[in-house]
Amino acid sequence: MNAANDGVSLGAVGCAPLPRCSVPARRERLHRAGTLNGIDYVEVGDDGVSLCVHLFGAIPPGLGVAHVRVSGGDRITGLRALSVNVEDEPDLHDEACLRVVLDREGDHTAYCLCLVDASSGNDPASWLAYPGFDPRYACASLQFRLDCAKSYDCATAPSCVSPAPALAEINYLARDYQSFRQLLLDRIALDMPAWQERHVPDLGIALIETLAYTADHLSYFQDAVATEAYLGTARRRISVRRHARLVDYRMHEGCNARALVTLASTNDLSLELDNLLLLVPPPNQHDAQSGVIDATRLEAARAHGALLFEPMRLDGVTRFAVVAAHSAIRLHTWGDEMCCLPRGSTRTTLVDAPWPPAPTATPRETTAANDAAEEAAPSRVLKLAVGDLLIFEEVLGPQTGNPADADPAHRHAVRLTDVQTSVDPLDGTLVLEIGWDACDALPFDLCLSVRTPSPECAWLHDVSVARGNVLLVDHGEHLRGQCMSTAICAPDGRDGDYPGLTAALAALPDACPRCEALAEDCWLVPGTVQYGCCRCEGAVQDVGRPPTDTGHVLPGAPLTWAEPLPLHAPVCELLARDPRGALPQLSVYGGRLDAVLVDGTPDPRWQWQARCDLLESGPDDRHFVVEIDDDGAAHLRFGDGVLGQQPQAGDFFRAAPRIGNGGAGNVGRDSIVWLALKSGLLAAELQPRNPLPASGGTDPETLAEVKMYAPGAFRATPLRAIVADDYAMFAAQSPQVQGAAAALEWSGSWYAADVVLDPLACESLPPGLARTIRAQLQRVRRIGHDVEVRAACYVPLQVELFVCVLPDFLRAHVEAELLDRFTAGLRRDGLPGFFHPDRLRLGAPVFVSALLAEAQAITGVAHVEVTTLTRVDGGHSGEVPDDGVLHLAAREIARADNDPDHPDHGSIAFMLGGGR
Template identity: 40%
Template sequence: MELCCQQDGRREAVRRMNGWNGLDYVEVSCDQRTLTAYFLGKLPPELRENQPGIERYLRVEGGRRITGITITDVDPVVESDPEKDDYLVVQLDKYGDFSTYTLRLVGVENIDPRYDHADFSFKVSCPSELDCVPPCQCQPPALEEPELNYLAKDYASFRQLIFDRLALLLPDWRERHVPDLGVALAEVLAYTGDYLSYYQDAVATEAYLDTARQRISVRRHVRLVDYKLDEGRNARAWVCVAVGSDLTLDRAGLAFITGLNDGLAAQQTVLDWDKLRDVPARDYEVFEPLPSGGAAIALYSAHNEIHFYTWGLRECCLERGATSATLLDGWVGESGRWLDALKPGDVLIFEEVRGAVTGLPQDADPTRRHAVRLTGLERGVDAAIPTAQGRPTPYVEIRWSEEDQLPFPFCISALGTAPDCRYLDNVSVARGNAILVDHGRSLDCEWLGQVPMLHTEADCLCEGHPGDGSTVAGRFRAALAKAPLTFSLPLPLERAGCFVSAAGLMAAPEDDEAAALPQLRLVSVPGDAWERRYDLMEDGGGERQFTVEIGPAGDALLRFPKGDMAALCWTPRYDLLESGPDDRHFVAEIDNDGLAQLRFGDGELGSLPPAGAVFFALYRVGNGARGNVGAVAISRLVLDNASLDGVDIAVRNPLPAAGGREPEPMAEAKLYAPHLFRKRLERAIVADDYRLLAERSPHSRAKVQRAAAALAWTGSWYEADVAVDPMGQEGADAALLDDIAGYLHRYRRMGHDLHVMPARYVPLDLQLEVCVQPHYQRGHVKAALLDAFGNRLLAGGRRGFFHPDSLTFGASIYVSRIVVAARAVAGVDCVKVTRLQRLFETPNREIENGLLPLAGHEIAQLDNDPSYPERGKLDIRLFGGL
């Protein structure tokens, strides 16, 4: 019997024995007639010197086809280095075949019997595709495969299969009564097989998108085609807090809830969670301020209701599209003012509080409310209109962005109806102390469990020397106890000196509808540290209570009454495809019951939770359309571990909450996901691809109304020239062009240069001859025509004919449309276009052809501004009328 061993300790034992020796191994030369025999140390005395007859101590044995190989010469080689082994160079008369040969020592003293010979092969240097290491023949014996009916899939067929097998193995056992122990065991095995068979079918069902029934399976399937299953998102709202005196509130533990109706005996504005303990959670919705951390919230009584300043003018209104206004300030003491705390970045909500006709609060239009975020303000005084104390009237000029422009006019003052004909002022006011809140309630820290430990692995470097051990963590899949988990869109990032508008804080990105992330953080501590902490808390009941604080750098602390414990913070991601092996990321997947199942990385895509780690969860609940409450629905303030005594507070949301959306049904995902990769453009090849991607590009500076693109040959390669037409303005600034260029760069075709530029505007020269109807004044008709062909917004929200958003790339100017627009003006009898051409250029038969053509990258421009005559000219000549 031959041994197949992985380690040879005897070789080292022979080396340590003085005067003991043996063959170590044999090398074969390329000509296969020279052997090099190495010994375990120095050569024996019989072989140490080259003497006649030294060949008698060696013999070559073996061979199948070629035998009788004779040694013709032996040359000993003695190494001068005591650390190196000696060897013999053996010459043969011929080479052998492909079998295994043996070089044996004959008549040499003190040779170990295990190493008195060495096996070798003459063909060891021959090329081969097989592994040179011989296999170890220690395989287990192959067992006989029983004949089974693999069509068995349910309990009855499994039970019959087991009885059929037992009939072959135990032919004398024929018991079939249910109380028999053997029958009971057979039925238990049949039940287990039925369960495993169902599990196998269920797994096969979830393996395909069309047949999957679990939401988590559908979520993973659609992600393969770059489709994100939408888990919904929570709603946001603006809450105004009116206070009797200036007050500062801590964001931590602050929440707002909707009205409770008869949920509480006493109708209180300020509550705590203890008073809501007996009220069902379904009877109210919770909103918390955004952002969750940061500075405290300062509330000022002067910001409860701010009046507009009209400079002594009456019957005034803020027009639709306005981006500035003037607020009435007041004096406090010698130098202070009411609105000193008002600053850029604050949000004001304009609200109509009285009927513009009757002056009654009940007649105020509840839809006339709008939120604006201040981008700048200037304080001043009006000496022409002194206050009651004889001091100049202070005021504040405020401005807000184009995105927050007024969607409708706000009446500030008006004349009441007869017979009183009273002057009505402060019809609309501005309200400060506005707080951005979103739907969802933060819960206390929840224990998730401990990562299981499978076993400890350690490799043996050699006998008696183990390597470094590593603990192998088991599969850790935790689930949250409460539902629904809150999904929220992150707040837009603000650059220095650039404030996101109030509309931008409420709106969702148009290009990423499923970007909402769960409001969930996980904290982990090592298991041994957690156990030591609990061992030190044997006395003093209640000391195991702790709070969790998460720092901005991803670190966390568990605060105990007698010391803190460092912890690690884990952050959620939609998936782990871009997570590295050291990134502490996880995924929250919502199952069919609405509960969140947590999935961690595997050490390559996301960090693997260490064995024994203890996990805790900090999260919020509240999601979907339930948060879209109406205006004035949020009316209570809830404080955690705090109270307000003697402070008059009123809470209300002037505008309804918006943005809440229910999770996407699985049926919709199955319908839309397979076709997403065909509809969403992810690369730019032709010019039209660059145009579509530029119009889709997300950025906060301005919205692209339309883009134009062309591929220009530079002599060596193509350059993609992309022209941009922003919404609501003429010309694109450099920052907007840089944003679009950075977005397009990731989609451009390799070898294409990219150049993003503003649109080319073509100034026009237009002349009209208009016949005015009798009984109409020519001056009034001309003013109406200038408005109709202007570049501004008109009353009622209409745009002028040459408004920047009414004209875009390649939009040719038709004579017929000009005539129709002019005839629509009251008092116009007939119109004739006498000149239509490019400014500073000669006519090109535009009137005869009925249009002025424009190229694909050109936009018509006619501002009719005397200060900028190069931007287009409009000449209107009127006849008739008064």
Template identity: 35%
Template sequence: MGIQFRCANVRRAQVLGTSAIPLNGIDFLEVLDQDAPPGVPRQRTLLVQMIKPAPWGLSALNVRIDGGVRVTGIRVVWVLRAADASPADVAAGLITPAERSFYNGLPAADRTLVVRVNQAGDFSPYTFRLVRSPTDPAPPTGFDPVLSMVEFSFKVDCPAEFDCAPDQPCPPQPATNPPIDYLARDYASLRQMLFDRLAVVAPDWRERNPADLGVAIVEGLAYIGDYLSYYQDAVATEAYLDTARRRVSLRRHARLLDYVPHDGANARTWVQVQVTAPLTLPANTPLLTRVGGAPVRILPDSPELALARQQRPLVFETMHEARLFPAHNQMTVYTWGDEGCCLPVGSTQATLRGDLSATLRPGDVLVFIERRHPQTGYRADADPQRRHAVRLTRVIAASDPLGGQFADPPTADPVAVTDIEWLAADALPFVLDLRDVAVPADDRDESGEAYQPASVVLGNIVLADHGETLPAEQLPAVRDPLRYRPVLSRTGITFTAPFDPAEHTIPATRLVSDTQPPATLPAITLTSPAGLWRPVPDLLGSNRFQTEFVAELEQDGRLYLRFGDDRNGRAPASAEPLVAHYRVGCGTIGNIGADALAHIVTAESGIQQVRNPLPARGGSEPESSAAIRQYAPQAFRRQERAVTPADYAVMAERHPDVQRAVATRRWTGSWYTIFITVDRRGGLPVDAGFETDLRIFLERYRMAGQDIEIDGPIYVALDLAFIVCVEPGYFAANVKAALLERFSPRTFFHPDNFTFGQPLYLSQIVAAVMAIPGVRWIDTAGGSGKPTRFQRWGQASRGELAKGQIDVGRREIIRCDTDPNRPEHGRIEFIMEGGQ
């Protein structure tokens, strides 16, 4: 240890020498110079006098000499006690006879330690230390920690003009600072404070003319202080979530709370491109909303495009390459010669007229649309809500040998047809009328047909999103790579969700409506000699070789780019040229209505019409600062890790297709497995595709060492029968039909109305029956000879009727489809009495 303080009277050595404390220490150190015996090298022998007799066993390994400027690394050659110098040391060549006599004759030879070093030091101070070993700097056993070291100089006997006694007074007290008013932070108060200070240090200067140089300097310093005070306050304001004003600061504070503020999302829509000849439409083809006087197809860099842009249309761009065929412009559903047909709710298959198997593929998107009103026949009266996009999963060519007619023998040639199927998630949500309707003469198209189908199928469907690609922009030069924060010149940068054109398992409805703003990234890429730079949510997972950056949106819509530091993400090199390629156009303004897009900018010929049969959806604005302040502090309360079985059930219910889930933890031999039973919305089956999707969804929540197994619910089929009395004046058959419709799987027993562990109460049945017009009363009493039943199908009664409810287990869901082909799926019967 070193002395950290200075004292006027050092008493420690005195106390140690006069007490019985078993500690030794260094009293003083003398360098043999002019008094050295003949033949002894000068300034290389140190005489270290101890307070008490020097102990035995000290060697060169117990001595360390530090310090020096020109001469460093002084090494100890040998160490011996002065009283122990013997003829053997002379015979070994360590000392001379004269030295032996000199050491033995010292006044305190038993307390003196003789140390020989390999060279003499310079004029700088050195430190002599006694240590336990070269690797242990602690003092040897029995030595005082303070007095085991001493500072000395090899040149103490050199001629000097000054007193050799060191002067080490205590440092003076620091001067008191002048009084400063720390509340002076604006220009006026800082100016007055400087003048007050000058009145103290320069009382003779009294000039206050604004033109005076001294006044100008004071006012300049006051201005700088005012600016720095504002900057200091601004920095302090940005340090807290509640007071921060910049969106970048709010975003970073929120990320510390595990909350990711979203920067908005652009809208998407399905676009139909009608063509007169087969062609391939490239990706990123611009589409414009309707402008007056412009043709459907506008050539790039043409005067028509310049005139159209003057009307400021919204720009959409296709998101993938598309193959377009004239046969797909408009297709009709083939009814096999039947009349008055329709596609019911929940349909997932249909038949199209004509052989389209060569051009129509699984993964293509079709749009079912009501083209004319089924009653009036006018196109203007068609319901715009009866439009639905589906993604095909199966396309098979077939034929109708009867040609759509029923003459015997057939009088028409076979008709080629195409059977199509689409994803269950894209099931038809409404009834689509397939009848041919009479077309009024004033609303007939170019064909002039008097009868046309009420509904048609549109092909050549392309997914497009809001945003316009701008010319490349050169970013400012890189001067300081670690502080490089360029800003793009345009505002309103497009934020879009990831899209994979090769992924054909995502339903068409989800591609447009299920855009999650927190998952969006800016549509920006950078190019440089280092390669392509891509945006990422953060750089925590980036290594020092990855060319990635983070885009941070400010309140005014400007976008700042933040790069890595060569540890988390690569930093751009000095003077590295960076070129930005990006799109603009985002937010709710892109949620345009149906048939708003009408123009395409391309050099491809053969395009006849462009339209979006469905409205654009998914466009959202960036999250406001108030919303970030409100929701970010609650983010940590949302659990993002599944630990218990109840946690796994809650995480599974976050999936958009899951209505309810229950989980069970079981030991499967070597580890624990979480068995999750899922109730899908709409009663859809828990198939292999859904299991894979849900397993991927739960992976971010799963605990290490726990497997996940997913299965469907256990359905409890019901066996119900009741006697219903019908009011006079009502037909019993009509009332019974209304009752069966009320208790069908589409209404009362809809799969979404019941879930795990939810019982069925008899009072629910009674209330629903009594609400049907024409019902006088319902008999729910049981007894001998009565047909009333209220129990599980295929099982003996357990007293459910008397109890008034049918209980189910935690993994069970009631079912009552009333399908005569599948009585094991449950049934309900009504025995009608009275009425007509």
């Protein structure tokens, strides 16, 4: 069987297939089946250029140079096959092999040899397996040279490590007695964990409360002299907001929380998104069961404080299709065991079959099942498409197989960017190849199959599954408003406070029933009638209807604030929140009574748009601003005819606000378990749940925060580079740069800003990053200055240490730990090594004391001496700075990669004594 026979694309081949598995069970199945061929292993000859490729089956007679591809390498790349011959001499090998002669020998890094179809191009991503070869074993990795120490094993598998825990944060926004007291207690708990005394008579508690009282007194004294005239002394929230805006600071009102909810169903159905509500049960219902609730239970839940979420429209989709097979989806391991989806993965394979899976069969039963499958071919049940959301979830404990032991932190959401149907050629399993954005890369190792500890030693499959039917929901609900337009239902026959109302009601006789049927908040703009100065006989009267008050206070609190959803964005961008970019979630229509008081949604030309302010609004722009007072009530402020259009007296307005905001929506995982319809009934059985906690909910910014940050807001964002340090500061603002230095060089006619960059997580400046930084600096450069962006000068070091090992420790173990500590990559515990690029900064010197401290921290080390610390260029062995500091220039960065293929990148050597 091959890809050309069944018409299904098996994808490109390579030496790093996903998922990464520890038990190659597929290899044994290929040996037994005998239907597919593949590379078993590759031997490298003593001459370094001849390879002996062993296959699972017989060597195809048509294999030639055109079918051999070699990729990989660091210093030596582009290896080519010169000849391919079949070698079947029994005195040299136990079995026949394919002798491949290369044009040259590779370096120390790993290479990948593949037997591909002759039509494959030169790009490794386009290589296809040789006809009749298994795509998982069409390639094999090999190394031409081994350069590891003979005293310890160098073939260690990379460990699955977790990032170091973040340090505890201190709340620097404490402003009153309680917050200061809690801040001090939190600090004491970190510095003195054993001290847990909380009784008031305790001397420590007395001192803490004295300090908290003093801090509170000082804070109150600063605010006690406040007035509304200045930002630093204002007390009202709206006043502070307007003062802060004058100094270019946007005070935010928080934003609502977002969550991902999965819908488990036994049958397929289609739902209208605008008719759905997702609920967190009230606090008093701890044993709430997941499912659908009716209208009666919905009203009772509202009354008892349930949190409500509404689905969001991704890319404008209004209906959501629930597929029963998406409730739980198996991840395909290609028949291997001890598998995991490694951290950083952006692709995987799903089993296109219903859940739960069929029980594991014996080889005899498998043969019978394959015969039965030929008679009745299975059909595909998955209906995933590009843009769908998917959640990977660990459902079984890897050690025990108990669902209660599953790690809830091993849950991750992605948004699909690639979906392709495929078939496992070994057993005919229908699979689905999916991919997602690199921004949604898996942040941990996801376990797929394990073996339980002894004495059971049983294979445990489907440790993790994928969940489909995922909805993006956010906190908040559209509630019914209140009609404040009593003049429509009880007109006095005179226009009075609402000019033109009598004529408008005459043109719309059923205005009162329509107003009472509205589910939105509605009101009329009061005003007066003003006549122009020309009143002579026969002249046209100049009549105006200026409003006396255009403001309005919305009922209900808190008003929902949220940012608009980006189009075709991955999950990382959908859940990333910026409260300063959030806008109030309400739709406002206002204008003539007959045009706005209509059934359904009025014409879009009568809609008013929410803005953060009206400073950039023109006299014809239908914009308004929402301002929140100290009680949380929302005040609508419209334009004055110059900055924003001004409503006219007698205009009718209707608004549909949404209630629900702040950190209250940040509910925990598995909290959103109820589903309800706003109208109608749902006969299907649905079980909603949020595998991941809701996030992004932010409380409104406090007045203390605004007063702290607003005065320096206009200084915090410089707009022009004047001196050399300004160029370095602007360049370092890029998230891909961890350091920058600059100098103004005189070219003979003008100055040029020479900027050097220290890129993050690498030691070479990517050309694309250099162009991006140069374009950013062009916008802020001073007139008359040129800008040049270059990579930093990396200084290779020669480091030698003499290490004395304690008598009870093996020197090989200590040497392995030293190499791990002083690596230029990540250590086995996930922390960066001593010479990692992220730990070496521009101009940072190298201290002898730091080298001694790093080596001395290793268990088993008795004594350390630095025998050599110098530059590779110009230094010599045995040279150490007299002051113990190897100084570097401002544009230089130290490096010691200890790479045998690149000795010019620096090296570190250890001479060990003692031990055993």
